[in-house]
Amino acid sequence: MNAxxxxxxxxxxxMLVGIGPGSVDHMTQRARDAIxxxxxxxxxxxxxxxxxxxxxxxxxxxKSMTEELDRAVSALEAARAGKKVALISSGDAxxxxxxxxxxxxxxxxxxTPEDPVQVEIIPGASALNSCAALVGAPLTHDFCAxxxxxxxxxxxxxxxxxxxxxxxxxxxALYNPKSGRRTRQIVExxxxxxxxxxxxxxxxxxxxxxxxxENIVFTTLDCMADADIGMLSTVLIGNSNTxxxxxxxxxxxxxxxxxxxxxxxxTREGERAGRSLSTGxxxxxxxxxxxxxxxxxxxxxxxxxxxxxxxxRATLDEPWEAETGTAADGSxx
Amino acid sequence: MNAxxxxxxxxxxxMLVGIGPGSVDHMTQRARDAIxxxxxxxxxxxxxxxxxxxxxxxxxxxKSMTEELDRAVSALEAARAGKKVALISSGDAxxxxxxxxxxxxxxxxxxTPEDPVQVEIIPGASALNSCAALVGAPLTHDFCAxxxxxxxxxxxxxxxxxxxxxxxxxxxALYNPKSGRRTRQIVExxxxxxxxxxxxxxxxxxxxxxxxxENIVFTTLDCMADADIGMLSTVLIGNSNTxxxxxxxxxxxxxxxxxxxxxxxxTREGERAGRSLSTGxxxxxxxxxxxxxxxxxxxxxxxxxxxxxxxxRATLDEPWEAETGTAADGSxx
Numbered sequence: 214m215n216a217x218x219x220x221x222x223x224x225x226x227x228m229l230v231g232i233g234p235g236s237v238d239h240m241t242q243r244a245r246d247a248i249x250x251x252x253x254x255x256x257x258x259x260x261x262x263x264x265x266x267x268x269x270x271x272x273x274x275x276k277s278m279t280e281e282l283d284r285a286v287s288a289l290e291a292a293r294a295g296k297k298v299a300l301i302s303s304g305d306a307x308x309x310x311x312x313x314x315x316x317x318x319x320x321x322x323x324x325t326p327e328d329p330v331q332v333e334i335i336p337g338a339s340a341l342n343s344c345a346a347l348v349g350a351p352l353t354h355d356f357c358a359x360x361x362x363x364x365x366x367x368x369x370x371x372x373x374x375x376x377x378x379x380x381x382x383x384x385x386a387l388y389n390p391k392s393g394r395r396t397r398q399i400v401e402x403x404x405x406x407x408x409x410x411x412x413x414x415x416x417x418x419x420x421x422x423x424x425x426x427e428n429i430v431f432t433t434l435d436c437m438a439d440a441d442i443g444m445l446s447t448v449l450i451g452n453s454n455t456x457x458x459x460x461x462x463x464x465x466x467x468x469x470x471x472x473x474x475x476x477x478x479x480t481r482e483g484e485r486a487g488r489s490l491s492t493g494x495x496x497x498x499x500x501x502x503x504x505x506x507x508x509x510x511x512x513x514x515x516x517x518x519x520x521x522x523x524x525x526r527a528t529l530d531e532p533w534e535a536e537t538g539t540a541a542d543g544s545x546x
Numbered sequence: 547m548n549a550x551x552x553x554x555x556x557x558x559x560x561m562l563v564g565i566g567p568g569s570v571d572h573m574t575q576r577a578r579d580a581i582x583x584x585x586x587x588x589x590x591x592x593x594x595x596x597x598x599x600x601x602x603x604x605x606x607x608x609k610s611m612t613e614e615l616d617r618a619v620s621a622l623e624a625a626r627a628g629k630k631v632a633l634i635s636s637g638d639a640x641x642x643x644x645x646x647x648x649x650x651x652x653x654x655x656x657x658t659p660e661d662p663v664q665v666e667i668i669p670g671a672s673a674l675n676s677c678a679a680l681v682g683a684p685l686t687h688d689f690c691a692x693x694x695x696x697x698x699x700x701x702x703x704x705x706x707x708x709x710x711x712x713x714x715x716x717x718x719a720l721y722n723p724k725s726g727r728r729t730r731q732i733v734e735x736x737x738x739x740x741x742x743x744x745x746x747x748x749x750x751x752x753x754x755x756x757x758x759x760e761n762i763v764f765t766t767l768d769c770m771a772d773a774d775i776g777m778l779s780t781v782l783i784g785n786s787n788t789x790x791x792x793x794x795x796x797x798x799x800x801x802x803x804x805x806x807x808x809x810x811x812x813t814r815e816g817e818r819a820g821r822s823l824s825t826g827x828x829x830x831x832x833x834x835x836x837x838x839x840x841x842x843x844x845x846x847x848x849x850x851x852x853x854x855x856x857x858x859r860a861t862l863d864e865p866w867e868a869e870t871g872t873a874a875d876g877s878x879x
Contacts, residue, residue, distance in 0.1 A: 346639070
């Protein structure tokens with residue numbers, strides 16, 4: 214039979230594409246392919262410009278900055294109509310990007326993973342990765358990302374996070390540090406950090422990483438709030454070991470805790486390559502028990518190690534387990 | 547004159563290449579190009595296998611896991627001999643990767659950025675980006691990365707960080723959560739988290755993201771330590787708003803603080819699109835002042851907002867500055 218009949222619409226797809234810092238060079242192959250196979254490309258106007266070379270002939274939907282939920286709704290409408298949609302985010306689509314709002318809109322609409330509309334998230338290098346690569350190696354130890362935008366987050370939540378990570382000596386990347394209207398958040402962040410960190414803690418301010426107007430400034434915590442910071446800046450605050458040398462910001466991994474770097478890397482007394490430090494978990498528990506047995510009280514130990522007293526008590530109460538594993542521990546990084 | 551004379555050796559280069567999760571699809575163009583232009587490729591054996599298709603005919607130096615400093619020394623030697631060296635890391639070269647140890651070795655050797663040996667860091671999607679992309683959208687709000695390896699970091703430092711971010715309600719990615727020898731760290735991490743977070747807090751364990759043996763397990767905080775976790779696992783712990791629905795882990799950005807998602811996204815009373823929340827910094831300062839004027843003491847306010855008393859006092863003492871900016875605030879993400 215050749216009589217015409219209505220075909221069911223082909224299933225559409227939403228691809229959440231992290232385009233990396235902005236230069237096409239630093240986009241993944243899968244991100245390029247996703248844009249190539251898309252019928253529709255949706256994104257903030259600036260991001261659309263960054264991928265201009267890749268989107269000729271496609272339907273383009275440009276949105277302003279505050280229209281994240283609209284972008285997700287437009288993507289779902291186009292996908293319901295059978296189209297393949299690339300919803301683009303700078304950096305990584307999951308890090309303060311469109312992945313979250315899109316799933317929120319999809320769930321709200323009754324979508325499930327069994328729906329004909331499929332969803333794919335394509336990871337990319339986030340601002341913290343690209344900014345770090347440009348300034349040296351600041352993220353070689355534990356780090357965190359905090360957005361200073363209070364457009365959707367109450368300030369006490371943000372302040373509590375700043376205080377906690379300043380105290381616990383993380384390397385910190387501040388996203389959305391400042392805008393035309395939001396100028397005091399960075400001052401408050403500085404105030405909270407200075408309660409715990411030295412005034413000369415290294416800070417790098419990276420604007421438009423890997424883009425035409427790329428600009429990098431090194432400063433210190435006590436001068437941070439006076440620096441030129443804008444909507445396109447990421448602020449990287451070092452930990453207590455981070456240093457700047459010859460224009461490079463580096464956070465040591467901790468090799469000097471185990472090896473004598475001056476002595477050609479000889480292992481320090483009491484330490485073994487490929488094994489936990491003598492101050493690692495099991496060694497520390499031994500010390501803790503010995504100190505407790507010698508008369509140190511729980512509160513005194515808590516104060517000494519700056520850890521909660523009930524944690525000290527609970528871990529001392531845990532039955533002793535000898536080191537049993539046999540597999541190689543692996544990387545020291 | 548055609549008499550032979552000794553040419554100065556051509557300048558070598560060290561390229562620190564983040565290859566992304568492991569699938570060549572998720573590598574950036576610049577990472578591929580760097581490997582293509584390299585004379586020598588240095589890396590941990592497993593990472594060398596991941597890029598096997600790209601390195602035919604090149605000099606390959608395979609190192610074991612614990613030889614990070616050796617890898618950096620080998621790279622410098624080859625570069626000093628005029629070679630272009632790709633030193634590869636999985637994920638991002640800056641995130642617990644080779645960028646840090648390499649700069650430590652370079653500085654130790656007297657290298658400066660004016661040296662003929664040039665250094666380039668090529669960012670990639672880190673484990674947290676790729677694991678997040680596979681499980682949904684867990685990193686849509688503030689997050690941090692903590693390595694549980696105590697091979698170079700004293701346990702009290704790690705424990706203090708776990709305690710701080712559990713309290714401050716971050717989404718947390720645990721790197722190096724467990725190995726053959728290190729089995730108790732994840733138990734201690736769970737203990738510290740359960741002091742602050744609900745037992746049913748969502749946890750995702752991602753093994754070998756985008757590789758052949760990729761495996762994803764969803765569990766909850768109270769069962770986390772009993773899950774199958776190994777050297778190639780990343781553990782993602784949600785914040786207090788993170789939920790799992792239909793096999794997807796999502797952290798809301800906070801749109802429901804401003805918009806009524808049930809009512810087609812109408813703006814809630816007292817809130818404005820594109821502006822800070824009424825509980826944002828300036829709104830909160832107004833409230834704080836009013837509460838203080840009405841008789842609430844500094845200590846009471848500190849307890850109410852779970853912030854340090856001296857911070858509350860300092861910010862109340864700061865002279866009032868009216869909202870002055872005129873530029874658009876921009877993104878709510």
